[in-house]
Amino acid sequence: MNEETKKKINARYEKELNKGERFWPDSIFKDVVVSLGIFILLVLLASFVGVAPEPKADPSDTSYIPRPEWYFLFLFKFLALYGQIPLLGKIEWLATVLIPGIAVGVLTLLPFIEKSPDRHYAKRALSISVMTIMVVGIILLTLMSEIPTVSADGSKLLGLLQAAAGLAIPGVAMIVLFIASFTGRQTNPRFFIWTTGLTVVSMIIISGMVMNLHTPPAVEETEVANTVVDQIFAGQDLYSVHCTECHGDDGSVAVIEGVEGLEGEKITPINSHDVLYTITDSAMYEVIAYGRPNAGMTPFGKAYGGELSRSEIDYIVTYMRYMWDDRFEIPAEALKPLFPPLAEGEVPSYEVHIQPIVKRYCISCHRAGKENNNYLMTSYEEILTTGDNAANNIIAGDENSYLLQVIQEHAIMNPEKPAEELIGVMPPNRALKPNIVDVFIRWIMNGMPQTAIDAAALFTIPTPEATTTP
Amino acid sequence: MWKKVYEWLDERLGLNDMYTNLLDRPEPKGNWWNTLGSASLFLFVLQGLTGIFLTVYYTPSPDHAYDSVQYIMEGVAFGWLIRGIHHWGATLMVIVVFIHLLRVFITASFKFPRELTWLIGIGLFLATLGMGFTGYLLPWNQKAYWATTVGTQIAGSVPFIGEFILKALRGGPDLSALTLQRFFSAHIWIIPAVLAGLIGVHLFLIIKHGESHFPTKED
Numbered sequence A: 001m002n003e004e005t006k007k008k009i010n011a012r013y014e015k016e017l018n019k020g021e022r023f024w025p026d027s028i029f030k031d032v033v034v035s036l037g038i039f040i041l042l043v044l045l046a047s048f049v050g051v052a053p054e055p056k057a058d059p060s061d062t063s064y065i066p067r068p069e070w071y072f073l074f075l076f077k078f079l080a081l082y083g084q085i086p087l088l089g090k091i092e093w094l095a096t097v098l099i100p101g102i103a104v105g106v107l108t109l110l111p112f113i114e115k116s117p118d119r120h121y122a123k124r125a126l127s128i129s130v131m132t133i134m135v136v137g138i139i140l141l142t143l144m145s146e147i148p149t150v151s152a153d154g155s156k157l158l159g160l161l162q163a164a165a166g167l168a169i170p171g172v173a174m175i176v177l178f179i180a181s182f183t184g185r186q187t188n189p190r191f192f193i194w195t196t197g198l199t200v201v202s203m204i205i206i207s208g209m210v211m212n213l214h215t216p217p218a219v220e221e222t223e224v225a226n227t228v229v230d231q232i233f234a235g236q237d238l239y240s241v242h243c244t245e246c247h248g249d250d251g252s253v254a255v256i257e258g259v260e261g262l263e264g265e266k267i268t269p270i271n272s273h274d275v276l277y278t279i280t281d282s283a284m285y286e287v288i289a290y291g292r293p294n295a296g297m298t299p300f301g302k303a304y305g306g307e308l309s310r311s312e313i314d315y316i317v318t319y320m321r322y323m324w325d326d327r328f329e330i331p332a333e334a335l336k337p338l339f340p341p342l343a344e345g346e347v348p349s350y351e352v353h354i355q356p357i358v359k360r361y362c363i364s365c366h367r368a369g370k371e372n373n374n375y376l377m378t379s380y381e382e383i384l385t386t387g388d389n390a391a392n393n394i395i396a397g398d399e400n401s402y403l404l405q406v407i408q409e410h411a412i413m414n415p416e417k418p419a420e421e422l423i424g425v426m427p428p429n430r431a432l433k434p435n436i437v438d439v440f441i442r443w444i445m446n447g448m449p450q451t452a453i454d455a456a457a458l459f460t461i462p463t464p465e466a467t468t469t470p
Numbered sequence B: 001m002w003k004k005v006y007e008w009l010d011e012r013l014g015l016n017d018m019y020t021n022l023l024d025r026p027e028p029k030g031n032w033w034n035t036l037g038s039a040s041l042f043l044f045v046l047q048g049l050t051g052i053f054l055t056v057y058y059t060p061s062p063d064h065a066y067d068s069v070q071y072i073m074e075g076v077a078f079g080w081l082i083r084g085i086h087h088w089g090a091t092l093m094v095i096v097v098f099i100h101l102l103r104v105f106i107t108a109s110f111k112f113p114r115e116l117t118w119l120i121g122i123g124l125f126l127a128t129l130g131m132g133f134t135g136y137l138l139p140w141n142q143k144a145y146w147a148t149t150v151g152t153q154i155a156g157s158v159p160f161i162g163e164f165i166l167k168a169l170r171g172g173p174d175l176s177a178l179t180l181q182r183f184f185s186a187h188i189w190i191i192p193a194v195l196a197g198l199i200g201v202h203l204f205l206i207i208k209h210g211e212s213h214f215p216t217k218e219d
C-alpha cells in the first residue's frame, strides 16, 4: 500500500469523525445497554434453564456416545462426512488438521490476503460470499450433527444428502466463485449474490430434508439425583432391585435363602457396625463394583461386566450410609413412607401401593434372568399373568391365592408329591411386615384395582357402629 | 470538598487527561453492531468474576471435582446462579466473539490501519475457544470426560507429532488426574492471562486508531 492511499484513507476517516458522535456518552450508552441485556439474559438462562445434570464421569462406560462441545460439533460432522469420501476419506489428518489449519491460517492472514483498500460490500463480493457460505455451512453441520450418516435400516441416503448439503454444494459453489472472480470475467456483484443465494438456499433445503427424514431414536434418560434426598431414594430403588435378594430389604440378612447356588450361605449383615465402620465409602464402592466373586457376590460395576454406572453405585453407598450408619443423620424428607397408610375400608391400588412394595421387596428376584418360577413382577400385567402357577397365584377375592399364602409364611406344597414344597415362603429370607401383608390381602380380596381411581370406587365407608367416637 | 479531592487526584493521576483521551473521543456515527466488542469484554469480565467464585469451592481432582460442583449447585447459597451464569456465559461468549469477528469481517474493519487489531483478535478468538475446551472438562461428568476424550483424540491425529500433542494435553496416554490438573491450570491461569494481555493490546489499538466507520459506496 503506498503512502498516498494511506493518506486518502486517513482523510476519509477524518471526514467521518467530523460528522460522527462522542465515545462518551453516545457509544458507551449502547455498549451498556447491550451488556446489560446480556446479563439479564444470562440470569434468566441460569434461573429457568439451568445446567443440565449429568452423571459422574465413568471411564469404563464405553457405551457412552462421546460428543464434543457444541461449538466443535460442526467439525465432527465435517469429519464424518469427509470420511465417506472414497480413498481420500481414509487420510484422517487431511480433515482434522490440514483443512481446519488452512481455514484458521487464511482467517488470520486475511488482512494480508485481501490487500485492496476497498471496504464497500459490493467491492468485496468474493470474500463476503465465501464467508457467508462457510458460516451457513457451519450452522447447518451443527444442526445436523446428531443425525447419523447411515440410518438404522442401513440406508445411506441420509449420509449422501448430508454430504451434498455440507460438502459438495458449498465446495463447488466456492470453486465457481473463485474461478469467476480470478479469471476476471465476473465482477458484477449480482452474479455473486445470486450464486451465493442459490447455494445457501439449496443447502438449507437439503438439510431441512435430512432433518425431516430422520426420526430420532428414543433416548434413554439417565436420571441424575442432585440432592442427598434424591440420591438416597435413587440408591434405595437400586438397592431394592439389585441387592435385596441376597442382603434383604434392610441389609440384615445373615443367612442367604432362596438364591440359587448360595442357599444357606452365611454372610455378615451389611447393615452391621462390622461392615459400615470398617469399610470406607471408596472401599464400599469397590466391593459393589467388583463384587465378592469368591464368596458369591457378582460384580455390579459396568467395568466388571455388571449393570451399574459409577453414579448409581455412589447412590447405593449414600443410601446405605444414611439408612444404616448411625454416624449419619438421615434427612427427614428421606423417611417418607413407602406407601400412604390405608384407612379402614380403603382399598389399595397397584399404582399407589403395590408397585412401590413390589419394587422394594420382590423385584430383585422377580425379574427376567432370575430363578423365580418364571414369575415376573415388573408391571401390572406381569404380576397378574406370569408364573408357573399363574392360574392359582392371584385369584380375585380368594384368600387361598398362592401369593397370599406364601407371603403369610405358608409354603405351598406340591399336590402330587405332598412332601415337597412347590413354592417356598416369600420373600424367602424374611417375613413381610403385617401392614404390607394387609395391603396385599385387601388388594386381592377387592379384585386388584390398577389405578387409584379404580381403587377409590371400591372404598367402603365404615359403618357408623364401627367407629366409637366419644 | 469533593472538588478538592478531585483536584488533588487529578494533579497526580491526570484524570482530566484521561477523560479527554479515553472518553471524550470523537467516533464515526455508531451502530449497534459495534457493541459486540464491548459485549465480549463484558462477558470476559463476568466469566472472570463468576469463575473466581467457583474456584472457592471447586476441587480439581477426579475424586472430588464432581461432588464439589454438585455442592456448589446444592449446598452453596446462590451457587446455582453463579454456576448457571458461568455455564451459559461461556456459550454466549463464544457466540458473541464469533459474531464480533464476523461483523469486523463484513465491514472490512481489519484493513489499514487495523491489521494488527485483527491479528490480536484471532488470538482472542482461539483463546476463547481454548477457555471453552478446558473449562468443559472441569465438572468431570460423563459429557465432559468423553468430549475431552474425543477432543484430544483429534489433536492426536496430527501427523508425526500427534502422539506428542496428545500426551502433552492429557499428561499421559489416557485422561487422568493429570489431565484435569492441566486443564484446570490452563483454564484459570494460563489462558486467562493470555486473554487479558491480548485484550489490553486490542483495546490500546482500538483507542489509537479509533472505531472504523461503516463503509459506504465511497470506500
Ligand code: HEM
Residues within 6 Å of the ligand: B033, B034, B035, B036, B037, B038, B039, B040, B041, B042, B044, B097, B100, B101, B104, B109, B110, B114, B117, B118, B119, B120, B121, B122, B124, B125, B128, B199, B202, B206, B210, B211, B212, B213
Ligand atoms: C475476547 C475477545 C474480544 C474482545 C474482548 C474484543 C474487544 C473489542 C472491542 C471492545 C472493540 C471495539 C468495539 C467494537 O468494534 O465492537 C473491538 C474492535 C475490534 N475487534 Fe475485537 N474483541 C475480541 C475479539 C476479536 C476477534 C475474534 C477479532 C477478529 C479476528 C477482533 C477484531 C477486532 C477489530 C479488527 C476491531 C476494530 C473494529 C473497528 O475499528 O471497527 N476482535 N474489539
